[in-house]
Amino acid sequence: MRLLVGLGVLFLLRFGWWFIASSPVGFAPLFWLLTLSLGFALLHIGYEWYHYVNVREPVASHATSRLTVDVLTTACPGEPLAMIEQTLRAMKAIRYPHTDYLCDEGNNPYLQALCSELNIVYVTRQLKVNAKAGNINNALQGATGDLCVVLDPDHVPTSDFLEHVLPYFADPTVGFVQVVQSYGNQSEGLVALGAAQQTYYFYGPLMMGMNAYGTVQAIGANCTFRRAALDSIGGHAAGLTEDMHTAMRLHAKGWRSVYVPRVLSKGLVPSSLAAYYSQQLKWSRGAFDLLLRVYPRLFAHFSWRQRLHYLLLPLYFLSGVITLIDLAIPIASLVLYQFPWHIPIREFMVYALPLVGLIFLIRHYAQQWLREPHETGLHITGGFLRVGTWWVYAIGFCYALLRIKVPYIPTPKEGKIENEWKLSLPNILVAFISIGAAVYGVSISSTNATKMMAGFAVTNAIILLIVVLMGQHALLRFLNAKAAALFGRNLHQRLSHFSASLTSVLETAVRRYSLVIATVLVVSAAFSDVLVSRRHSMLKQRQAEKWIHTxxxxxxxxxxxxxxxxxxxxxxxxxxxxxxxxxxxxxxxxxxxxxxxxxxxxxxxxxxxxxxxxxxxxxxxxxxxxxxxxxxxxxxxxxxxxxxxxxxxxxxxxxxxxxxxxxxxxxxxxxxxxxxxxxxxxxxxxxxxxxxxxxxxxxxxxxxxxxxxxxxxxxxxxxxxxxxxxxxxxxxxxxxxxxxxxxxxxxxxxxxxxxxxxxxxxxxxxxxxxxxxMSNDKTVLSQTRRKRRRLLANVHDTGSKKTTHLKNLELTKSPVF
Structure with missing residues (x-):
């Protein structure tokens, strides 16, 4: 991986050097917006590569110290009771001795009776402040364990959960241990599949890379805290992203964190646009708030790697603003008939394609660190869904800047079955504006630049309309039923099996022949550089000669x-x-x-x-x-x-x-x-x-x-x-x-x-x-030149008279041509 990333950095520098040297500035406003988008993409790539080369498997201690443990989960009104009951029974089945707590915000009689039946401590409160963090802190007032495990009510732990976590607390500097957050409902729909795909790399190589500098991110579920660490910062920190806020304060206090790359629970991912957008709005608003207001206060207490970590991590949600730029540039370019970059498209492909190929190679090579076999693949659904969430992330960013509050609402755990047209209106609107701009642009000009921008606009529109379709659950069920009637009910299974087989072959080939593929990319890039250099020489010559014709x-x-x-x-x-x-x-x-x-x-x-x-x-x-x-x-x-x-x-x-x-x-x-x-x-x-x-x-x-x-x-x-x-x-x-x-x-x-x-x-x-x-006689030529220089030296002293004399001298000496 280090070799591949090293080549990737060289390819990045190669692309950057070419981009700067090519003087690509077109229409200045669009140029700087598009360059900002490109820079953000390269920053994201660099962030991933930084973690790939630092992937670490934590080493557990063999110390046998006995620690007391409290296991807590929460319940809020409106959440499915059956889901909460399943989690409570799984908590009770954890083998390591522990005490279970249910922190109920709804004073639900059924849950209270269930806790009594299962011998689980039932906790409620009258003054409901600070949302989830306040709920947990209220329960911790009566809890006495050395450690406390926080589970979301939709995450069902395995019976050996604590056996894989406790050994890492033998190190007294470890403040918390996080495990994989995995999901079991990806098959409920395209939204659920896309939302799950977006987490695969984060809970795989990225979190494993954070082990290298002891700054693993705390997640709201499946996290085990040392009580002494929590007490040192006054308990769970409040906020829309209380898990990240708590981790920041613990790291600022000098506590380390460990990531255990094991699937020790199964949870539920949002399966509707309403649930997904609600979750992402809460996370983006909370992450930007931490970046703008908490990060500066804790900056001096972080190590340099932690400063970099907490600066870059919230910027993931800036992708909404960047996607808005990517959507707007083709529209503005076609309407204004102005183009952001003035670069040869062939040269751009020569320098960009090897870089894209290496990015693809590195990313797929990193899939060896994904946690479950079904997680491999291109993750196109997740990528489309992220693009379609641009307006939610942008709203979260604006809310953070303007200090507009977003209520803390637990992520809905049941996907709605009806179509979600209203939530799709922003994407529908931008999609049709993009198509309209493409039609208008091509109608007034059919240049290659216009056609390329029209192609980008139409591509953006297609992606947005796909996201719109992903949210129309009833329509998709209808289409699935029609497809089953036409092609048989096992068509979906056959396609899924074919996709899984193809993905498996691709991943095996990438890992086995990664160095060969990288070598081919390097050789092709070097060969391309030679061709481009020759082309530049020819173009310079042609440019120098072009004026002779035109x-x-x-x-x-x-x-x-x-x-x-x-x-x-x-x-x-x-x-x-x-x-x-x-x-x-x-x-x-x-x-x-x-x-x-x-x-x-x-x-x-x-x-x-x-x-x-x-x-x-x-x-x-x-x-x-x-x-x-x-x-x-x-x-x-x-x-x-x-x-x-x-x-x-x-x-x-x-x-x-x-x-x-x-x-x-x-x-x-x-x-x-x-x-x-x-x-x-x-x-x-x-x-x-x-x-x-x-x-x-x-x-x-x-x-x-x-x-x-x-x-x-x-x-x-x-x-x-x-x-x-x-x-x-x-x-x-x-x-x-x-x-x-x-x-x-x-x-x-x-x-x-x-x-x-x-x-x-x-x-x-x-x-x-x-x-x-000039004459044929070189002596006369030299004399003429000397006389000309003497006269020129005296022009300013003698005025226009000598100037006129000099001019007449030249005319009389000039032969008839």
């Missing part, structure tokens, strides 16, 4: 070189120190080629630019009658690892001929496999874009050539570019194409300021390529 969200800047010979004398450092802005997200280097002959593209030049982490933009003129080696160009493009921007300058006698020539040129290269090229279209007639546009399939960018103006001038209201913008906005296929602007540099503004101008005034512009003053 323009992206940023404004990209580039540098225009005179010709392809310049690059041979240009180093990477010189590119960085050139007019090209260092803050550009992707740097473009544009080169004018005289033509492309039979040798195809200048592959060495392109590779040289790509190695400098720049994007090549090649411009060449295609004269009438030129035949381009399309197959060769496509082959060369496939050999190049990176994206290339191509800008052929065509000429034709008419618009239709121009379109046809462009489509043939681009189409042949694309069809031959040259797909890593982005095609930049320069309109031959800027006033006739629509007539000359060759089509969206053959065009990635639209070029706007205004190289004798800077960005501020081009984006101005009176710029000639505004006429081109009107044409671009008039047709959707033009409007969807990003614009690359060829412009003069503006020495007054940094690239960030120019980007701001573009985003506000010319949002369609996604790239700016500046004129360059």
């Amino acid at each position: 323009g992206g969200d940023d404004v990209h800047f580039g540098l225009m070189l005179p010709n392809q010979d310049t690059i041979q004398t240009l180093t990477s450092q010189e590119v960085d120190q050139s007019m090209l802005p260092a803050t550009s997200p992707s740097r473009i280097v544009a080169i004018n080629l005289s033509t492309i002959n039979s040798s195809g593209l200048p592959v060495i030049l392109i590779q040289s630019l790509l190695q400098r982490h720049t994007v090549p933009l090649l411009t060449w003129h295609v004269n009438a009658g030129d035949t381009l080696p399309s197959t060769l160009i496509a082959h060369q493009l496939k050999q190049i690892e990176g994206m290339v921007m191509l800008r052929p300058m065509l000429s034709a006698h008419s618009a239709s001929a121009y379109r046809r020539e462009w489509q043939l040129l681009v189409g042949r290269i694309q069809n031959a496999g040259g797909t890593n090229a982005a095609w930049i279209w320069s309109p031959p007639q800027p006033d006739s874009l629509i007539q000359y546009f060759p089509g969206a399939r053959y065009t990635n960018w639209i070029a706007a050539d205004y190289r004798h103006q800077n960005v501020r001038e081009i984006c101005g209201a009176t710029s000639p570019y505004q006429k081109m913008r009107l044409q671009i906005s008039s047709r959707i296929e033009l409007h969807e194409r990003p614009v690359v602007l060829f412009a003069a540099p503006d020495l007054h503004q940094q690239s960030a300021a120019q980007s701001k101008i573009i985003r506000s005034a010319c949002a369609e512009i996604k790239a700016v390529v500046y004129q360059s003053s």
